[in-house]
Amino acid sequence: MFFSFWGSLVIGGIVAYLAEKWDFTHHGVVKAIIIALGGVILLFMAGVMFGISFGRPGVDAIIGALGALILIPSEAFARRRRKRR
Numbered sequence: 001m002f003f004s005f006w007g008s009l010v011i012g013g014i015v016a017y018l019a020e021k022w023d024f025t026h027h028g029v030v031k032a033i034i035i036a037l038g039g040v041i042l043l044f045m046a047g048v049m050f051g052i053s054f055g056r057p058g059v060d061a062i063i064g065a066l067g068a069l070i071l072i073p074s075e076a077f078a079r080r081r082r083k084r085r
Contacts, residue, residue, distance in 0.1 A: 005044060008061035012040035015065040025069050032069060039068025 016036035020029050027035070043064030046052045054063050 001048075004057040008040050008044055008057050008064075009037055011058055011061040012036045012065040015062055016069065019066070019069055025073065027073065035068050035072050036065035038072075039064040039066075042068070 013033050013036065016025075016032040017029060019025050019036075020027070020032045025032050040061050041064075043052075043060050044057070047057075047060060054060050
């Protein structure tokens, strides 16, 4: 479990870097990595506590990182739009 946790964090960081490099997100590399690592940790802990998994830990890391990179910024944009009205 120890190695799969750190491996998941590394994969999440790589996914965040690639998402930023390929213009999938526009937050900056550091912010994207922080957001992605949060998603990876959240999905890893859900897997440990409740047995929720999409397969191997690497696949969980990719799904958690991409999910966080998609959901977190869209929520911030929606909040900004609501504030302007």
